[in-house]
Amino acid sequence: MNLPDYNFTALTPALILSLWAILILLVDLLFGERIQRWLSWLTVAGLLVTGASALSLWNVRAEGFSGMVVLDNFAIVVTVIAMIAGILAVLLSSDYLVDRDLFRPEYFALMLFSITGILLLASGRNLIMLFLGLELLSIPLYVLTGFARPDVQSEEAAMKYFLLGALASSFLVYGIALTYGATGSTDLLKIRDALQNVQVITSTLTLGGLILILVGFGFKVAAVPFHMWTPDVYQGAPTPITAYMSVGAKAGGFAALLRIMYVAFPQIASYWTGALVLLAIATLVVGNLLAIQQSSLKRLLAYSSIAHAGYILVGLAAGNNRGVAGALFYLLAYAFTNLGAFGIMIALSKKGEEADSIESYAGLSSRQPWLALAMTVFMLSLTGVPLTAGLVGKIFVFSAAAEAGLWTLLIVAVLTSVISAFYYLRLVVLMYMRDPINDFGTQVHLTPGVRTALALAVIGTVLLGIIPGNLIDFTNQTLAITTQTLVALVH
Amino acid sequence: MESIFFYATAAIALIGAIGMVLSRNAIHSALFLVLNFAATSVLYLMLNAPLLAVLQVTVYAGAIMVLFLFVIMLLNAENVSVDSHLRWQPIAALILGGLLLVETVVTVGRPLPLNPAGVTPETLNQLADPRVLAQFLFTDYLLPFEVTSLLLLVAMVGAVVLTKARPAQKRDQRRVRFADQVEGSEGASAVMSEPQGENRPVA
Numbered sequence: 001m002n003l004p005d006y007n008f009t010a011l012t013p014a015l016i017l018s019l020w021a022i023l024i025l026l027v028d029l030l031f032g033e034r035i036q037r038w039l040s041w042l043t044v045a046g047l048l049v050t051g052a053s054a055l056s057l058w059n060v061r062a063e064g065f066s067g068m069v070v071l072d073n074f075a076i077v078v079t080v081i082a083m084i085a086g087i088l089a090v091l092l093s094s095d096y097l098v099d100r101d102l103f104r105p106e107y108f109a110l111m112l113f114s115i116t117g118i119l120l121l122a123s124g125r126n127l128i129m130l131f132l133g134l135e136l137l138s139i140p141l142y143v144l145t146g147f148a149r150p151d152v153q154s155e156e157a158a159m160k161y162f163l164l165g166a167l168a169s170s171f172l173v174y175g176i177a178l179t180y181g182a183t184g185s186t187d188l189l190k191i192r193d194a195l196q197n198v199q200v201i202t203s204t205l206t207l208g209g210l211i212l213i214l215v216g217f218g219f220k221v222a223a224v225p226f227h228m229w230t231p232d233v234y235q236g237a238p239t240p241i242t243a244y245m246s247v248g249a250k251a252g253g254f255a256a257l258l259r260i261m262y263v264a265f266p267q268i269a270s271y272w273t274g275a276l277v278l279l280a281i282a283t284l285v286v287g288n289l290l291a292i293q294q295s296s297l298k299r300l301l302a303y304s305s306i307a308h309a310g311y312i313l314v315g316l317a318a319g320n321n322r323g324v325a326g327a328l329f330y331l332l333a334y335a336f337t338n339l340g341a342f343g344i345m346i347a348l349s350k351k352g353e354e355a356d357s358i359e360s361y362a363g364l365s366s367r368q369p370w371l372a373l374a375m376t377v378f379m380l381s382l383t384g385v386p387l388t389a390g391l392v393g394k395i396f397v398f399s400a401a402a403e404a405g406l407w408t409l410l411i412v413a414v415l416t417s418v419i420s421a422f423y424y425l426r427l428v429v430l431m432y433m434r435d436p437i438n439d440f441g442t443q444v445h446l447t448p449g450v451r452t453a454l455a456l457a458v459i460g461t462v463l464l465g466i467i468p469g470n471l472i473d474f475t476n477q478t479l480a481i482t483t484q485t486l487v488a489l490v491h
Numbered sequence: 492m493e494s495i496f497f498y499a500t501a502a503i504a505l506i507g508a509i510g511m512v513l514s515r516n517a518i519h520s521a522l523f524l525v526l527n528f529a530a531t532s533v534l535y536l537m538l539n540a541p542l543l544a545v546l547q548v549t550v551y552a553g554a555i556m557v558l559f560l561f562v563i564m565l566l567n568a569e570n571v572s573v574d575s576h577l578r579w580q581p582i583a584a585l586i587l588g589g590l591l592l593v594e595t596v597v598t599v600g601r602p603l604p605l606n607p608a609g610v611t612p613e614t615l616n617q618l619a620d621p622r623v624l625a626q627f628l629f630t631d632y633l634l635p636f637e638v639t640s641l642l643l644l645v646a647m648v649g650a651v652v653l654t655k656a657r658p659a660q661k662r663d664q665r666r667v668r669f670a671d672q673v674e675g676s677e678g679a680s681a682v683m684s685e686p687q688g689e690n691r692p693v694a
Binding site: 003004006011018022025064065066068069104106109110113116120126128129132133135136139140142143146147149158180181182183184185194197199200203205 | 605606607608609630631632633634635638639641642644645646648649651652653
């Protein structure tokens with residue numbers, strides 16, 4: 001029996017991160033409460049090491065385990081996005097948990113396992129690996145959503161997320177089975193080869209498999225009409241988990257979708273771009289319109305995250321290199337901005353007094369000028385105002401759509417961005433133009449972790465927004481290289 | 492000889508299935524289902540699929556059904572009354588089952604429309620050999636196999652997190668239990684197992 005060349009290089013980041021998660025479980029077992037204070041920093045260290053290991057493999061392009069995983073530049077960019085989301089969420093978590101008597105070391109281990117899932121989704125080149133990656137991303141998230149047990153809202157959210165998530169996974173598995181039936185393989189490259197055959201292209205099995213795979217991942221990234229779970233789960237989950245989920249689950253889901261569509265199904269791009277355009281339009285319209293009516297900030301950010309999934313879908317639907325680069329840049333910008341917005345919410349909350357009502361932000365600028373300023377930066381970035389990361393991301397995906405000639409989609413996307421300004425800027429107006437109804441003095445929780453996270457988020461949002469033209473070219477080029485490794489025919 | 496054996500096994504499988512649906516007692520239903528699984532696994536054996544037969548017994552009859560029985564006994568749910576809002580269920584089940592029957596009759600015996608993997612009876616026979624499967628599992632599919640083990644670890648940690656009370660929470664529960672005991676039966680302090688110190692309310 002010949003053993004294949006496993007080539008662990010291709011698995012380095014995921015391997016480090018999963019071992020680090022197990023290390024955290026062991027450290028807790030050995031040292032117990034003495035080390036609790038340092039656990040969040042240990043977790044951050046793990047994420048930094050993983051990110052560094054991934055970046056050190058830039059341009060290496062390793063393939064391992066009989067083509068199950070491939071570590072190309074695309075996977076590395078997604079890894080970096082996952083690391084940023086993970087680091088910010090962990091920094092925001094520690095004091096939040098201690099304040100609410102929720103602290104348990106397993107929290108950080110579960111979070112690292114979940115991020116390992118994103119890494120596998122980013123580098124999996126086999127449908128089986130992508131399915132396992134999705135489950136590794138989701139199962140810890142179900143548990144973390146219910147982490148505020150016995151809080152009823154948190155329990156309900158976890159149950160809802162678990163049941164609907166399991167349903168979505170079953171769609172995905174069915175899609176994988178149909179695709180296997182049509183093409184005889186789960187390896188994305190072999191699927192691509194099988195699709196050279198006209199009989200396979202026109203088979204209902206292929207089409208059914210493609211649609212079901214789209215449904216499975218559409219649920220994870222909260223695309224309309226598979227978004228029903230989002231507001232309730234976002235509201236019920238502990239806020240740091242909501243923050244992580246809004247970026248992490250999206251990054252993983254979109255990475256897998258990009259790889260499947262571009263590597264396995266380019267032959268039938270005309271089928272899936274049409275489906276993605278419809279999904280994107282529905283997502284943009286529903287997400288933005290429902291966000292307007294919200295009075296709870298968490299729900300507002302939930303609908304806003306649906307809307308932003310729509311903008312990323314615009315990049316996917318474009319089906320060109322610029323679209324892939326745009327989707328990745330958008331995810332990066334969204335990671336800083338959205339985690340920052342949730343960070344402000346965490347800083348202003350304490351046990352039993354969550355700063356969830358939008359009205360409660362009235363007059364924040366006179367009490368907490370710096371927090372109000374940071375929140376303004378995040379809101380402007382979410383809207384897509386110049387000098388913020390959000391605008392650069394939007395320009396990226398919109399120009400990709402223009403390049404692909406998707407004018408209807410482009411018009412809808414621009415119009416809904418205008419609508420979104422209404423609900424994002426309403427919060428800014430409230431913070432600066434109204435008299436305070438809340439005395440925030442006693443409940444501000446600016447611990448070192450939260451401080452660091454907020455500073456990083458502001459710096460990231462602004463830096464990605466004001467990078468001068470040649471730097472944009474640079475990002476464009478690196479992301480283009482990324483895209484080429486994704487799209488390029490292998491070997 | 493073989494066909495007699497087949498009909499006998501099939502009859503047992505059918506009896507198990509019908510009994511499972513018709514019995515009012517949930518435990519009887521579960522046990523009928525075990526009978527059905529066992530008979531099905533014998534059918535797999537006759538089809539020259541020993542691995543599938545063993546998996547059927549260990550996974551379904553062994554693990555899953557034992558779990559079912561545990562849940563039924565723990566919840567004391569042997570006799571489930573038929574709720575009025577589930578009235579439509581038998582009808583829906585009949586329609587869907589009928590559709591499945593039609594589909595099976597139509598498709599069985601037809602050649603596959605697409606057979607890209609090149610499946611022939613010979614390759615299927617090969618796959619039924621546990622050695623072939625194990626070789627795949629430890630070469631080409633090694634990584635999915637290992638990731639599955641990671642997934643099981645996560646599920647285990649998650650189950651512990653969700654069911655085990657936090658230290659602070661446990662203290663609260665003890666306090667409640669203590670209060671109940673004091674209220675319910677004065678002078679029953681000898682029954683209490685917890686040391687007094689831990690029950691003192693924290694100011």
